[in-house]
Amino acid sequence: MRRYSRITGTGSYLPPRRLTNADLVAELGQRGIETSDEWIVERTGIRARHFAAPDVACSDLGLEAARHALQAADLQPTDIDLIIVATSTPDMVFPSTACILQNKLGANGCPAFDVQAVCSGFVYALTVADAMIQSGAASRALVVGSEVFSRILDFNDRTTCVLFGDGAGAVVLEASDTPGILSSDLHADGKHVGILCVPGNVSGGQVLGDPVLKMDGQAVFKLAVGVLEKAAHAVLAKAGLAEADIDWLIPHQANIRIMQSTARKLKLPMDKVVVTVDQHGNTSAASIPLALDHGVRTGQVQKGQTLLLEGVGGGFTWGAVLLKL
Numbered sequence: 001m002r003r004y005s006r007i008t009g010t011g012s013y014l015p016p017r018r019l020t021n022a023d024l025v026a027e028l029g030q031r032g033i034e035t036s037d038e039w040i041v042e043r044t045g046i047r048a049r050h051f052a053a054p055d056v057a058c059s060d061l062g063l064e065a066a067r068h069a070l071q072a073a074d075l076q077p078t079d080i081d082l083i084i085v086a087t088s089t090p091d092m093v094f095p096s097t098a099c100i101l102q103n104k105l106g107a108n109g110c111p112a113f114d115v116q117a118v119c120s121g122f123v124y125a126l127t128v129a130d131a132m133i134q135s136g137a138a139s140r141a142l143v144v145g146s147e148v149f150s151r152i153l154d155f156n157d158r159t160t161c162v163l164f165g166d167g168a169g170a171v172v173l174e175a176s177d178t179p180g181i182l183s184s185d186l187h188a189d190g191k192h193v194g195i196l197c198v199p200g201n202v203s204g205g206q207v208l209g210d211p212v213l214k215m216d217g218q219a220v221f222k223l224a225v226g227v228l229e230k231a232a233h234a235v236l237a238k239a240g241l242a243e244a245d246i247d248w249l250i251p252h253q254a255n256i257r258i259m260q261s262t263a264r265k266l267k268l269p270m271d272k273v274v275v276t277v278d279q280h281g282n283t284s285a286a287s288i289p290l291a292l293d294h295g296v297r298t299g300q301v302q303k304g305q306t307l308l309l310e311g312v313g314g315g316f317t318w319g320a321v322l323l324k325l
């Protein structure tokens with residue numbers, strides 16, 4: 001009998017400090033940076049985001065999300081035999097945030113590692129966990145997307161600092177006789193490294209280069225709308241399904257205009273798209289599991305439905321996962 005993987009629990013966590021556009025506009029105004037609620041809403045759909053307190057790390061946000069996902073799956077931390085954390089804002093250069101999270105959770109002993117694919121990180125991590133479960137290397141995986149992007153923003157750059165937020169989402173993925181994850185499709189094209197990056201690095205005991213986020217928004221936008229459609233059609237073809245079989249599109253939450261464009265291309269009405277970008281901003285690798293958990297906990301997304309998860313981000317990376325919940 002074929003071995004599949006299936007999501008048995010979801011969880012998420014947002015740090016308590018919430019900034020509306022008005023709050024951020026006022027803070028930026030004190031630095032002499034001009035922006036407005038109108039510009040942010042019209043160009044991105046974002047109305048608010050959450051920022052973690054200075055003493056809160058990526059692993060702390062991931063830990064809360066993981067606990068909620070374990071509770072939903074009715075499992076204990078010691079039941080988990082694989083931990084993958086997708087993040088671009090790790091606690092340390094090394095060890096991985098997954099190891100730090102594992103220890104905080106009390107799941108010591110199982111393999112734990114990070115996946116770095118920026119905003120596509122969660123679909124990458126889910127695909128790796130699925131492959132490890134299918135192969136028999138793991139049976140109960142915890143897959144987490146967690147980010148503290150507020151730490152890598154340049155608050156003097158209005159073209160980027162209004163876009164991002166902090167948060168975490170998690171799923172428990174278990175071995176199953178029935179699918180589960182139906183298909184996935186991952187890609188990267190390293191020639192676009194420069195359009196979305198944090199170019200700094202640690203060397204000789206110092207930070208070299210610029211350790212804040214740089215983005216050519218228009219270039220990212222154009223690439224994103226093209227590749228997301230291709231990845232969606234690729235996972236549908238691999239699973240032998242059609243656009244009309246999708247119950248929910250749960251895309252990376254970067255910009256409502258990108259999400260509307262993808263929905264249009266897949267002939268899906270917007271009421272089949274889980275949207276959290278308005279309240280969370282862009283939380284990079286955390287955005288898809290945050291949106292998934294939001295959908296599940298509000299009762300919109302239900303067991304047995306077919307979900308299309310899609311990510312796109314720095315690298316340039318992109319990918320999709322089609323699954324039955």
Ligand code: UT7
Pocket residue numbers: 034035036039040043044119158159160162216217218220221224254255258282284312313314
């Ligand atoms: O998570 C990874 C994936 N990331 C993405 O998917 C992001 C993709 N890109 C985008 O979402 C959009 O390109 C942005 C939201 C980043 C920008 O929207 P846009 O419609 O492409 O705006 P733009 O960059 O063309 O800028 C338009 C104008 C410019 O002024 P001029 O040159 O027309 O006078 C900017 O200087 O808006 C100005 N502007 C702002 N004005 C007020 C840029 N940022 C701001 C701001 N407030 N915060």
